[in-house]
Amino acid sequence: xxxxxxxxxxxxxxxxxxxxxxxxxxxxxxxxxxxxxxxxxxxxxxxxxxxxxxxxxxxxxxxxxxxxxxxxxxxxxxxxxxxxxxxxxxxxxxxxxxxxxxxxxxxxxxxxxxxxxxxxxxxxxxxxxxxxxxxxxxxxxxxxxxxxxxxxxxxxxxxxxxxxxxxxxxxxxxxxxxxxxxxxxxxxxxxxxxxxxxxxxxxxxxxxxxxxxxxxxxxxxxxxxxxxxxxxxxxxxxxxxxxxxxxxxxxxxxxxxxxxxxxxxxxxxxxxxxxxxxxxxxxxxxxxxxxxxxxxxxxxxxxxxxxxxxxxxxxxxxxxxxxxxxxxxxxxxxxxxxxxxxxxxxxxxxxxxxxxxxxxxxxxxxxxxxxxxxxxxxxxxxxxxxxxxxxxxxxxxxxxxxxxxxxxxxxxxxxxxxxxxxxxxx
Amino acid sequence: xxxxxxxxxxxxxxxxxxxxxxxxxxxxxxxxxxxxxxxxxxxxxxxxxxxxxxxxxxxxxxxxxxxxxxxxxxxxxxxxxxxxxxxxxxxxxxxxxxxxxxxxxxxxxxxxxxxxxxxxxxxxxxxxxxxxxxxxxxxxxxxxxxxxxxxxxxxxxxxxxxxxxxxxxxxxxxxxxxxxxxxxxxxxxxxxxxxxxxxxxxxxxxxxxxxxxxxxxxxxxxxxxxxxxxxxxxxxxxxxxxxxxxxxxxxxxxxxxxxxxxxxxxxxxxxxxxxxxxxxxxxxxxxxxxxxxxxxxxxxxxxxxxxxxxxxxxxxxxxxxxxxxxxxxxxxxxxxxxxxxxxxxxxxxxxxxxxxxxxxxxxxxxxxxxxxxxxxxxxxxxxxxxxxxxxxxxxxxxxxxxxxxxxxxxxxxxxxxxxxxxxxxx
Numbered sequence: 001x002x003x004x005x006x007x008x009x010x011x012x013x014x015x016x017x018x019x020x021x022x023x024x025x026x027x028x029x030x031x032x033x034x035x036x037x038x039x040x041x042x043x044x045x046x047x048x049x050x051x052x053x054x055x056x057x058x059x060x061x062x063x064x065x066x067x068x069x070x071x072x073x074x075x076x077x078x079x080x081x082x083x084x085x086x087x088x089x090x091x092x093x094x095x096x097x098x099x100x101x102x103x104x105x106x107x108x109x110x111x112x113x114x115x116x117x118x119x120x121x122x123x124x125x126x127x128x129x130x131x132x133x134x135x136x137x138x139x140x141x142x143x144x145x146x147x148x149x150x151x152x153x154x155x156x157x158x159x160x161x162x163x164x165x166x167x168x169x170x171x172x173x174x175x176x177x178x179x180x181x182x183x184x185x186x187x188x189x190x191x192x193x194x195x196x197x198x199x200x201x202x203x204x205x206x207x208x209x210x211x212x213x214x215x216x217x218x219x220x221x222x223x224x225x226x227x228x229x230x231x232x233x234x235x236x237x238x239x240x241x242x243x244x245x246x247x248x249x250x251x252x253x254x255x256x257x258x259x260x261x262x263x264x265x266x267x268x269x270x271x272x273x274x275x276x277x278x279x280x281x282x283x284x285x286x287x288x289x290x291x292x293x294x295x296x297x298x299x300x301x302x303x304x305x306x307x308x309x310x311x312x313x314x315x316x317x318x319x320x321x322x323x324x325x326x327x328x329x330x331x332x333x334x335x336x337x338x339x340x341x342x343x344x345x346x347x348x349x350x351x352x353x354x355x356x357x358x359x360x361x362x363x364x365x366x367x368x369x370x371x372x373x374x375x376x377x378x379x380x381x382x383x384x385x386x387x388x389x390x391x392x393x394x395x396x397x398x399x400x401x402x403x404x405x406x407x408x409x410x411x412x413x414x415x416x417x418x419x420x421x422x423x424x425x426x
Numbered sequence: 427x428x429x430x431x432x433x434x435x436x437x438x439x440x441x442x443x444x445x446x447x448x449x450x451x452x453x454x455x456x457x458x459x460x461x462x463x464x465x466x467x468x469x470x471x472x473x474x475x476x477x478x479x480x481x482x483x484x485x486x487x488x489x490x491x492x493x494x495x496x497x498x499x500x501x502x503x504x505x506x507x508x509x510x511x512x513x514x515x516x517x518x519x520x521x522x523x524x525x526x527x528x529x530x531x532x533x534x535x536x537x538x539x540x541x542x543x544x545x546x547x548x549x550x551x552x553x554x555x556x557x558x559x560x561x562x563x564x565x566x567x568x569x570x571x572x573x574x575x576x577x578x579x580x581x582x583x584x585x586x587x588x589x590x591x592x593x594x595x596x597x598x599x600x601x602x603x604x605x606x607x608x609x610x611x612x613x614x615x616x617x618x619x620x621x622x623x624x625x626x627x628x629x630x631x632x633x634x635x636x637x638x639x640x641x642x643x644x645x646x647x648x649x650x651x652x653x654x655x656x657x658x659x660x661x662x663x664x665x666x667x668x669x670x671x672x673x674x675x676x677x678x679x680x681x682x683x684x685x686x687x688x689x690x691x692x693x694x695x696x697x698x699x700x701x702x703x704x705x706x707x708x709x710x711x712x713x714x715x716x717x718x719x720x721x722x723x724x725x726x727x728x729x730x731x732x733x734x735x736x737x738x739x740x741x742x743x744x745x746x747x748x749x750x751x752x753x754x755x756x757x758x759x760x761x762x763x764x765x766x767x768x769x770x771x772x773x774x775x776x777x778x779x780x781x782x783x784x785x786x787x788x789x790x791x792x793x794x795x796x797x798x799x800x801x802x803x804x805x806x807x808x809x810x811x812x813x814x815x816x817x818x819x820x821x822x823x824x825x826x827x828x829x830x831x832x833x834x835x836x837x838x839x840x841x842x843x844x845x846x847x848x849x850x851x852x
Contacts, residue, residue: 073781074774074799106770108800141767142801204754204771245753247768248775327671327753327839328630328847335848341567342673344532345630348500349674355499373500374534375568413753415841415848421754422761422841 031165031183032194034217036060036259038161041171044153046146047101047139052171054150056122056157057096057215063259064221065093066228067134068235070252077104077111077145078135079251081119088131091224095133096215096255097122097154100172100200104137104145105250114145121151125158138200138213138251139174169198172213175420176202180291182284186277193220193262195281199288203297203421204247212239214254214288220277221260226268231256234282238289242409244296245417246325293409298416301333302392308405309398315352316406319397322350330413333393338384340369347397359400364388457591457609458620460643462486462685464587467597470579472572473527473565478597480576482548482583483522483641489685490647491519492654493560494661496678503530503537503571504561505677507545514557517650521559522641522681523548523580526598526626530563530571531676540571547577551584564626564639564677565600595624598639601846602628606717608710612703619646619688621707625714629723629847630673638665640680640714646703647686652694657682660708664715668835670722671843672751719835724842727759728818734831735824741778742832745823748776756839759819764810766795773823785826790814 037059044054059065067086069079086093097118104111119133126133137145169179183196197216222230235254266277294302305324310316323329326346332339343362348355362370364387369379387393463485470480485491493512495505512519523544530537545559552559563571595605609622623642648656661680697704720728731750736742749755752772758765769788774781788796790813795805813819 072771072774073776073778074770074783103767106767106796106800108798111800141765141771204768247752247754247771250767250771250774326673327843328673331844331847334844337848339567341529341532341676342630344500345498345567345673345676348498348676350499352499357500370532372534374532374537413844415844417753418757418760418839418841418844421757422763 026166026169026179026181028166031181032185032196033163034194034196034259035219035261036063037217037257039164039168040157040160040162041164041167042153042156042160044099044149046099046149052167053100054153054157055096055098055168055171056154056161057098057168058161059094059096059257060259060261061092061094063093063257064224064227065091066224066231066256068231068254070249072248072250072252074106074250076137076251077107077115078137079253081112081115082134082136082253085119085131085134089129093132093134094128095122095126096136097133098136098172098213099139099145099150100174101139102137102143102145103139103141103251106142107144110144114147117147118145118150122154125154134255136213136251136253138172141250165196165198172198172200174200174202175297176200176295178295180288180295182287182291184280184284186280188264191262191264193264193277194218195284197284197288199292201292202295203244204249212249212252212254212292214239214285215257216255216281216285217257217259218281219259219262221262221265222258226266226271227256227258230271230278230281234278234285237282238286241407242289242293243321243324244293244299244411246321290409293411296411297420298414298418299411300391300414301412303333303410303412304392304394305408305410306394306396306405307399307407308396309400309402310404310406311402312404313406315399316404317408318352319347319350319399320406320408322346323395323397324408324410327413330410333388333412334414336385336388338364338369338381338388340364340384343395343397344370352399355399356401361398361400363394363396365390365394452592452595452605452607454592457607458611458622459589460620460622460685461645461687462489463643463683465590465594466583466586466588467590467593468579468582468586470525470575472525472575478593479526480579480583481522481524481594481597482580482587483524483594484587485520485522485683486685486687487518487520489519489683490650490653491517492650492657492682494657494680496674496676498674498676498678500532500676502563502677503533503541504563505679507538507541508560508562508679511545511557511560515555519558519560520554521548521552522562523559524562524598524639525565525571525576526600527565528563528569528571529565529567529677532568533570536570540573543573544571544576548580548584551580560681562639562677562679564598567676591622591624595626598624598626600626600628601723602626602721604721606714606721608713608717610706610710612706614690617688617690619690619703620644621710623710623714625718627718628721629670629843638678638680638718640665640711641683642681642707642711643683643685644707645685645688647688647691648684652692652697653682653684656697656704656707660704660711663708664712667833668715668719669747669750670719670725670837672747716835719837722837723846724840724844725837726817726840727838729759729836729838730818730820731834731836732820732822732831733825733833734822735826735828736830736832737825737828738830739832741825742830743834744778745773745776745825746832746834748772749821749823750834750836753839756836759814759838760840762811762814764790764795764807764814766790766810769821769823770796778825781825782827787824787826789820789822791816791820
């Protein structure tokens with residue numbers, strides 16, 4: 001039913017794989033226009049001068065909007081207000097207003113008032129109800145939002161709305177060293193459908209059933225309940241499978257907008273008949289999630305933790321996260337040290353019920369390190385050393401007690417991570 | 427019923443408090459002889475030359491022995507064998523054989539054979555059954571134990587048995603920068619009772635319902651079931667309340683020996699009538715646990731995380747450990763940055779059911795930072811900065827939803843921690 005041109009997304013993926021952890025080279029022309037969406041980024045001086053820090057995204061009337069938010073109990077004022085506006089407007093969202101430099105979190109009632117002021121200002125200028133504006137903030141926690149600076153930046157943003165995707169990706173960065181954006185055009189029975197998304201995040205990353213800041217747009221038409229279901233499924237296998245430091249932010253959120261302007265509409269039956277659109281969306285969002293790990297604070301390694309043979313998803317994730325968040329495993333990764341004892345110790349403390357360690361195997365890439373719970377007879381330190389020296393490392397654990405499998409992506413823990421977080425006030 | 431002279435332990439505590447994080451000055455003469463116990467430490471060259479790395483402890487016949495071991499599923503060969511020997515001997519233990527430099531973990535059947543060989547050798551020389559010897563190992567995981575070196579060191583150790591407590595404390599160190607030993611003599615109706623203990627540990631520290639390596643001796647007489655109960659209670663409030671990096675070791679264990687040689691015996695009724703012995707034991711073991719945090723890898727800060735107003739112990743500990751193990755909180759502590767937003771974010775992600783953040787307060791020492799879930803009006807950055815600049819920092823959180831309270835001790839995360847663990851093969 002659908003014929004997708006996947007070539008483009010595959011090319012981008014391959015390019016990234018070749019240049020993992022090095023500067024990625026997203027060009028403005030790689031990011032496709034999404035009919036029904038215009039974006040702009042301006043310098044508002046929220047925290048620093050001379051950097052893009054205020055982003056406005058305009059969405060055509062009639063678009064559908066899906067969203068997931070952080071589960072952190074201390075969720076920030078913009079998260080609370082966005083949830084309220086989604087409800088109040090019946091999902092009729094027209095603008096996203098995003099600032100970096102200040103998270104407007106832990107700011108109490110004043111934080112809510114400040115976020116509302118910014119939305120009201122934009123709404124008045126654009127001639128839409130205030131509930132049609134969703135606010136998003138990222139940056140320092142616990143400082144009041146500089147409402148005046150944001151309000152002062154809005155006219156400039158509104159007057160420059162267009163296809164400024166790369167600028168928008170830059171305008172939401174905090175400790176990110178590079179913008180994160182992905183785009184694909186797929187062919188659907190001769191009609192092109194576009195998906196373009198941006199994301200930010202480099203630290204305080206463990207999006208617990210929600211995510212960091214990411215905004216993804218398509219010109220396909222998809223009804224809201226279906227769009228929400230799609231987003232949840234996609235996020236669960238992408239942003240909800242990465243961890244830098246195990247710290248879940250107060251401001252995480254991911255928004256998926258469908259404008260319908262391509263003239264291609266997907267019903268539940270369409271998506272059931274072919275998973276191609278969902279696959280393309282999943283691939284794109286997964287790359288955005290991986291981009292965050294590739295740019296993780298202080299990271300030199302892109303690490304895939306692949307847990308196989310689990311009794312269920314829950315125990316696979318438990319083991320995966322214990323490994324991915326172990327400071328000792330992460331410092332060994334940083335040092336390219338095939339210190340498998342630390343991986344083994346991490347598995348052992350994951351708290352799995354009646355775990356028989358005598359059947360566990362551990363591979364580093366293709367190299368078998370542990371078999372039947374102890375050092376593989378074929379293992380040689382040089383083999384492990386070679387795997388650990390790569391910029392992308394696969395840690396594969398087989399628990400040998402079921403058929404569940406889960407993958408989590410993470411980074412190493414370097415002195416640079418400590419330097420960044422000892423100096424940056426997040 | 428009992429009159430304890432607490433002065434000594436209090437003096438030691440005060441001294442330590444004054445010199446927290448600086449080199450502690452334990453002198454050999456501060457460590458009291460325990461009648462019925464002789465110890466020796468020798469250089470066996472297990473991993474490095476010219477350092478004490480093999481310790482033998484001799485226990486008089488008729489002593490009782492209590493112990494707790496790591497819950498890591500990958501528990502090391504010596505842990506497995508010690509458990510077996512405790513069972514086989516009916517608790518009639520005569521020797522502890524401890525090496526550093528090699529953990530004999532992840533070594534499979536060969537590891538068990540190696541540990542047994544070492545025990546058998548000592549048993550033969552000392553003329554005791556092999557099950558009367560408990561083996562303990564700490565150091566690198568996943569390498570075979572150098573049995574020959576250990577066996578070669580045993581005669582030297584046996585011939586120098588005596589009151590060499592400080593050497594024994596040195597002989598079990600790995601990345602520790604200083605020996606950890608505590609000793610107290612208490613007066614019981616005119617008769618002195620002594621408790622002396624040593625411990626090691628600086629990284630891979632989160633003793634999950636067990637502990638790192640610690641050996642504590644008293645010349646009081648206490649029946650085994652009661653001794654075990656005492657040890658469990660004491661460990662739960664000391665070693666089980668510290669974390670350096672959340673990584674539970676494969677080799678953790680704590681042993682408490684009561685020789686009865688003081689002539690003072692404690693029955694359950696005695697201990698119920700007065701908690702003084704238990705209090706003294708608890709205070710001593712707590713100081714040993716804190717010594718580990720004071721010497722934590724790369725640490726510059728001694729941090730007390732004090733969670734009050736919880737609905738139950740479980741949720742207090744959940745919040746305490748999320749804060750104590752958050753890389754972002756720990757790097758802020760390292761930088762003396764009063765970054766309360768990170769503490770707040772950590773509380774928010776602890777997963778407490780229906781947590782009303784609007785009632786939470788956070789203090790740094792005496793300084794109120796957060797009240798009713800948001801920045802305290804009285805708070806000034808300079809006040810927080812002053813608290814965070816201290817070598818010992820108290821983070822006090824009141825959840826305002828119950829009366830439970832739990833305290834956990836931890837350290838900061840410094841670049842030095844990463845350096846140590848990127849170069850040390852644990």
